[in-house]
Amino acid sequence: MDQSKKDRDASLGAVESVEPTDSLAVVREVRTSRRGWLAGASALAAATLAKRALAQAPAHDHAAHAASATASESPTARATGGETPAPRARRSPADAAAARPTPRELIVPPQFDPIDRDDRYVPAVVPNGRTLPFRMVNGVKVFHLIAEPVRHAFCEGMEVEAWGYNGTTPGPLIEAVEGDRVRIYVTNRLPEATTVHWHAVILEAGMDGVGGLTQRNIEPGETFRYEFTFRSAGTYMYHPHWDEMTQMALGMMGMMIVHPRRPATPRIDRQFALMLSEWQVRPGAARPNPLAMNDFNLVTFNSRVFPGTEPLVVEKGQRIRMHFGNLSPMDHHPVHLHGYAFRTVATDGGPIPPSAQVPDTTSLVPTGACRVVELVADHLGDWAMHCHMTHHVMNQMGHDLENTLGMARDRVRQLDRRIGAQVPGYMTMMQDGMGGMSEMGMPTPGNSIPMRGGAGPFGLIDMGGMFTILKVRQGLGGNYADPGWFAHPEGTVARAATPSELSADGIEV
Amino acid sequence: MRIEPLALLLVGCVSSAATFDDTRALLPREAQVQTVARRAPAEELSARARQLLARPLDAQAAVEIALVTSPALQAELAGLDVALADLITMSRPTNPELEVEAMFAREGDEEPELTIELGFVLSDLLYAPLRRRIAGEELAAARVNAAGAVLDHAYAVRVAFVELQAAQMLKQTLDAVVASLRASWELTEALREAGNVPGLDVAQQYALYEESRLALAQAELAVALGRERLHVLLGLAGEETGWELAGDLPVPDELALEEDSLESRALDRSFELLAQRHRLEALARRSGLLRSMAAIPEVHAALSAERNGEGAWALGPVVGVQLPVFATGQGPARAAVAKLEVEQHRYAELAVRVRSAARAARHRFVTARERLSFVETTLLPARQAVLAESLLQYNAMALGVLTLLQAQRDLIGAQRAAVEARRDYWLARLELEQVLAGRMVEGSRVEVPGFENAEPAGGH
Ligand SMILES: [Cu+2]
Numbered sequence: 001m002d003q004s005k006k007d008r009d010a011s012l013g014a015v016e017s018v019e020p021t022d023s024l025a026v027v028r029e030v031r032t033s034r035r036g037w038l039a040g041a042s043a044l045a046a047a048t049l050a051k052r053a054l055a056q057a058p059a060h061d062h063a064a065h066a067a068s069a070t071a072s073e074s075p076t077a078r079a080t081g082g083e084t085p086a087p088r089a090r091r092s093p094a095d096a097a098a099a100r101p102t103p104r105e106l107i108v109p110p111q112f113d114p115i116d117r118d119d120r121y122v123p124a125v126v127p128n129g130r131t132l133p134f135r136m137v138n139g140v141k142v143f144h145l146i147a148e149p150v151r152h153a154f155c156e157g158m159e160v161e162a163w164g165y166n167g168t169t170p171g172p173l174i175e176a177v178e179g180d181r182v183r184i185y186v187t188n189r190l191p192e193a194t195t196v197h198w199h200a201v202i203l204e205a206g207m208d209g210v211g212g213l214t215q216r217n218i219e220p221g222e223t224f225r226y227e228f229t230f231r232s233a234g235t236y237m238y239h240p241h242w243d244e245m246t247q248m249a250l251g252m253m254g255m256m257i258v259h260p261r262r263p264a265t266p267r268i269d270r271q272f273a274l275m276l277s278e279w280q281v282r283p284g285a286a287r288p289n290p291l292a293m294n295d296f297n298l299v300t301f302n303s304r305v306f307p308g309t310e311p312l313v314v315e316k317g318q319r320i321r322m323h324f325g326n327l328s329p330m331d332h333h334p335v336h337l338h339g340y341a342f343r344t345v346a347t348d349g350g351p352i353p354p355s356a357q358v359p360d361t362t363s364l365v366p367t368g369a370c371r372v373v374e375l376v377a378d379h380l381g382d383w384a385m386h387c388h389m390t391h392h393v394m395n396q397m398g399h400d401l402e403n404t405l406g407m408a409r410d411r412v413r414q415l416d417r418r419i420g421a422q423v424p425g426y427m428t429m430m431q432d433g434m435g436g437m438s439e440m441g442m443p444t445p446g447n448s449i450p451m452r453g454g455a456g457p458f459g460l461i462d463m464g465g466m467f468t469i470l471k472v473r474q475g476l477g478g479n480y481a482d483p484g485w486f487a488h489p490e491g492t493v494a495r496a497a498t499p500s501e502l503s504a505d506g507i508e509v
Numbered sequence: 510m511r512i513e514p515l516a517l518l519l520v521g522c523v524s525s526a527a528t529f530d531d532t533r534a535l536l537p538r539e540a541q542v543q544t545v546a547r548r549a550p551a552e553e554l555s556a557r558a559r560q561l562l563a564r565p566l567d568a569q570a571a572v573e574i575a576l577v578t579s580p581a582l583q584a585e586l587a588g589l590d591v592a593l594a595d596l597i598t599m600s601r602p603t604n605p606e607l608e609v610e611a612m613f614a615r616e617g618d619e620e621p622e623l624t625i626e627l628g629f630v631l632s633d634l635l636y637a638p639l640r641r642r643i644a645g646e647e648l649a650a651a652r653v654n655a656a657g658a659v660l661d662h663a664y665a666v667r668v669a670f671v672e673l674q675a676a677q678m679l680k681q682t683l684d685a686v687v688a689s690l691r692a693s694w695e696l697t698e699a700l701r702e703a704g705n706v707p708g709l710d711v712a713q714q715y716a717l718y719e720e721s722r723l724a725l726a727q728a729e730l731a732v733a734l735g736r737e738r739l740h741v742l743l744g745l746a747g748e749e750t751g752w753e754l755a756g757d758l759p760v761p762d763e764l765a766l767e768e769d770s771l772e773s774r775a776l777d778r779s780f781e782l783l784a785q786r787h788r789l790e791a792l793a794r795r796s797g798l799l800r801s802m803a804a805i806p807e808v809h810a811a812l813s814a815e816r817n818g819e820g821a822w823a824l825g826p827v828v829g830v831q832l833p834v835f836a837t838g839q840g841p842a843r844a845a846v847a848k849l850e851v852e853q854h855r856y857a858e859l860a861v862r863v864r865s866a867a868r869a870a871r872h873r874f875v876t877a878r879e880r881l882s883f884v885e886t887t888l889l890p891a892r893q894a895v896l897a898e899s900l901l902q903y904n905a906m907a908l909g910v911l912t913l914l915q916a917q918r919d920l921i922g923a924q925r926a927a928v929e930a931r932r933d934y935w936l937a938r939l940e941l942e943q944v945l946a947g948r949m950v951e952g953s954r955v956e957v958p959g960f961e962n963a964e965p966a967g968g969h
Binding site for chain 2: 282283284396397398400401402403404405406407408411412414415418419421422423425426428429430431437442443444445448450451
């Protein structure tokens with residue numbers, strides 16, 4: 001963060017300058033929000049009921065659905081219930097470092113403003129992320145995006161100076177409903193100009209956000225105003241269109257879900273927004289390298305790498321959707337889900353007709369595209385979901401080193417002795433394979449997670465990068481906090497064969 | 510060369526041994542060269558020297574051996590006896606002359622006439638003490654020069670010793686480079702055995718390894734030549750050359766530089782200036798002698814005995830005086846005065862050189878000390894950090910073994926710079942200590958790139 005800028009903002013705030021600076025705007029926003037909270041404490045029930053009635057009156061016959069969803073969708077439910085804002089409260093211990101409140105977090109409004117929430121849809125869950133609050137002003141949903149540097153943790157032990165929106169990368173999810181008029185203010189607190197392009201949204205050309213082509217750039221310190229109508233439901237993205245090479249490599253991107261005015265049937269119980277990206281940060285460095293074109297070494301779901309990715313927790317039998325949006329600088333990601341076949345029901349171009357939907361277990365999400373996959377969660381278990389490019393499930397793996405695989409044992413001993421005499425602490429690596437490298441406990445550069453995996457119920461999960469877990473459980477009772485590891489039914493876990501089993505089946509080893 | 514007893518009597522109590530003792534007394538204590546001793550040509554190596562050679566040899570032991578065994582130094586010391594002999598020669602007057610003349614008659618049978626004459630150069634007896642004082646000054650100058658030669662020799666031994674130790678340490682760094690490249694080569698060999706790299710990778714590493722062995726051979730040669738230089742300085746040959754070098758270049762201790770008194774100390778102690786002063790004294794006396802000789806004509810005296818034909822003896826004195834009509838003696842006297850003036854100018858020039866040598870030695874020392882400190886406190890840690898960080902990156906699989914070993918060789922490069930800096934520190938310090946002990950250094954060993962070390966004139 002730019003400390004001098006913060007100081008300047010703080011001093012401006014102190015003298016109550018009439019010139020509305022960025023920080024003053026934020027302060028006001030916080031006050032508004034806090035007032036909302038205080039007012040909400042007493043008037044909450046009445047207000048929400050009234051709004052819900054208003055919203056649902058015209059077109060919806062889903063009152064029961066909406067009500068049950070409000071009760072069961074944990075983050076939003078708890079927020080509307082006036083509890084402590086939920087998203088950061090249910091982080092795993094591994095995320096403790098990342099969850100440390102920063103000054104930015106203290107002034108960012110909670111995930112859902114209790115006054116201005118829209119009850120016509122089931123809000124999407126953003127693992128490791130947030131949804132952008134809005135305010136209704138004369139029938140227009142008003143949002144405020146702040147493009148700015150952010151301190152970002154990929155997982156415990158790995159923090160970088162990134163760029164994002166409203167304190168995070170990816171930027172918060174923007175949710176709206178088909179036909180909504182939206183006004184989105186964009187404040188630029190970056191050291192350089194930016195714009196916001198509303199990727200795949202059909203809108204007036206002058207709102208398309210391409211620097212130089214459809215607008216002049218938003219210079220540092222300026223706030224621009226975009227206004228348009230979401231004509232169709234769909235899954236979209238937003239990202240800069242000025243120096244996007246730098247700004248997207250640093251993390252500036254976000255997703256948008258526009259819910260259908262008339263919800264699809266059968267109803268969707270739970271949906272997740274997952275932004276796919278990739279980064280280059282050398283072990284020990286602390287800023288993503290925008291010059292990288294090939295050797296990306298951190299591949300992320302919502303800018304997080306496993307073991308820093310929050311699991312996707314669902315109740316058995318729920319119909320779920322996963323919205324993937326890929327804004328990786330150079331790569332496409334074949335996202336593979338274990339335990340299920342799914343159908344890809346939409347792209348950022350719109351819904352796919354049922355006749356064209358094919359069953360699949362891997363969805364190739366090209367860069368600059370969205371894929372929405374749907375399934376019914378009817379298999380209990382902890383199911384891996386990851387990019388199937390094997391190098392995309394590695395953390396900070398280097399590629400410019402000798403391949404020692406298969407080197408003879410006595411050779412390794414000899415080399416360890418010979419090189420160890422020259423470089424104390426040296427040890428030959430990966431001659432027998434690379435599994436569990438992170439457990440060797442060799443000292444590595446500070447702020448790095450080379451070959452890092454995560455703890456699992458049966459030992460190390462030797463994965464990193466674009467890897468997460470779909471946890472399907474029964475009887476969650478609406479509590480979507482991480483339920484822990486799956487308790488496998490007796491006799492359903494692979495194990496070592498016993499000698500008697502081997503001989504009974506005629507297997508000789 | 511032995512001095513004849515008769516000659517010793519004639520020149521009083523000046524003996525060869527006493528001259529050597531006087532020479533030794535001139536040597537400053539801190540130079541640690543008091544053990545210098547005379548030794549007959551082809552004399553066996555002393556028990557002490559054998560004892561010193563039997564254990565790992567350090568610089569002081571090398572100096573101690575050289576002070577008693579170096580033929581070059583012994584030749585310098587023997588030269589003292591030549592000066593002593595000159596003194597004897599000059600102290601003796603011209604010998605008396607005996608003349609016998611016989612005259613035989615052509616006719617008759619008269620006895621032959623005989624004339625016997627014993628003649629002296631009287632004025633020689635007068636000048637003898639003067640000549641002796643001149644020779645005494647020249648002997649004193651010779652003693653000073655001999656003491657200076659002892660210091661020169663000890664300095665040469667110490668310099669050669671430092672350079673040998675440095676050569677040995679530099680050779681060891683190349684051993685490490687060879688070991689590193691050998692590890693790189695063996696790694697690629699093992700990778701090829703595993704089927705992971707083509708022969709090219711092995712060939713490249715092998716070539717680098719063999720190249721490093723060539724460099725090592727040169728370093729080994731430098732060590733061997735460094736030992737040979739010491740053998741010459743110490744006068745060792747045959748079995749005596751099997752000695753073992755003790756340890757590395759020492760870590761420098763603090764040397765207190767008395768900045769204000771450096772020049773005056775060098776001047777006070779200067780053997781060159783002292784020798785020149787004795788020479789000036791001798792020249793002044795010679796000039797006085799020649800002027801006296803010019804003023805007082807040469808006087809001969811003789812006793813003459815004569816026998817005539819009848820066999821009667823007559824006895825009588827003869828006195829002769831040289832008439833300074835043509836050779837007045839003025840020429841040699843004026844030449845002596847002129848030569849004295851020449852040498853007085855030389856003395857002034859020498860004093861300027863001694864002062865400059867003290868300052869130059871100080872500059873070299875201060876710079877060498879700073880360079881050593883920089884290399885040890887900045888450069889070495891910087892390279893160590895590169896290696897440490899490289900190991901972390903290697904552990905993080907972000908960097909390969911070959912690159913890691915390259916970082917290690919870069920550190921060796923810094924270690925070589927540290928050895929050279931420590932060597933130059935000691936060379937500069939030896940030079941400074943030598944100048945402060947009263948002896949200028951011919952051809953400084955502290956090399957300055959882009960600067961030709963001027964040869965300081967020895968003044969003799
Ligand atoms: Cu991928």
